[in-house]
Amino acid sequence: MKLMFPMKKTLIITLSSFVLSTAAVADTCSETALYGYMESMSSNMQTLSRSVRSNDFSAAQALMPELHDAVANAQSQTPFSLRDNGSEARINQYRQAINDLATLFDELDEALAANDQRMAATVLNNIGQARRSGHSTFKARSC
Numbered sequence: 478m479k480l481m482f483p484m485k486k487t488l489i490i491t492l493s494s495f496v497l498s499t500a501a502v503a504d505t506c507s508e509t510a511l512y513g514y515m516e517s518m519s520s521n522m523q524t525l526s527r528s529v530r531s532n533d534f535s536a537a538q539a540l541m542p543e544l545h546d547a548v549a550n551a552q553s554q555t556p557f558s559l560r561d562n563g564s565e566a567r568i569n570q571y572r573q574a575i576n577d578l579a580t581l582f583d584e585l586d587e588a589l590a591a592n593d594q595r596m597a598a599t600v601l602n603n604i605g606q607a608r609r610s611g612h613s614t615f616k617a618r619s620c
């Protein structure tokens with residue numbers, strides 16, 4: 478009986494550190510809320526680009542509310558790569574880049590409302606650039 482207590486204690490400590498380390502391992506970049514918003518943007522952007530190429534501006538416009546929602550939600554997130562030791566300045570830099578993306582979505586609204594395929598193509602190109610630069614600066618390598 479005397480021996481039971483330390484054993485129990487060891488068992489509890491072992492089990493709880495197992496639970497804690499499992500939680501830490503499960504917390505990967507692809508499980509973040511931000512990742513989900515990004516995936517939603519990605520699939521909507523692919524469909525939207527196809528609609529613009531085939532001159533279907535109303536189909537493209539129908540996708541804009543979800544894109545605006547996703548970028549607004551991304552605004553309040555912190556990238557996985559900055560979670561543990563990202564400075565406030567870096568996090569603000571991320572938020573600014575997401576703001577710029579929101580502005581590009583506003584420009585896309587204008588191009589679609591004007592049925593302006595050339596302007597839409599230019600804005601889509603700029604969105605592609607914002608994506609590349611955002612990812613090379615803020616996306617974790619493991620992501």
Ligand code: HEM
Pocket residue numbers: 506509510511512515516518519522555556557558571574575578604607608611612615616617620
């Ligand atoms: C419309 C433009 C964008 C699209 C379609 C897009 C799409 C995606 C996708 C599909 C992922 C999942 C990983 C992958 O497959 O690469 C992702 C992850 C990520 N994206 Fe974007 N992205 C865009 C713009 C941006 C911008 C401008 C930033 C930064 C300001 C950004 C920051 C990130 C980060 C940090 C992750 C990793 C998730 C995390 O850290 O939790 N993305 N993005």
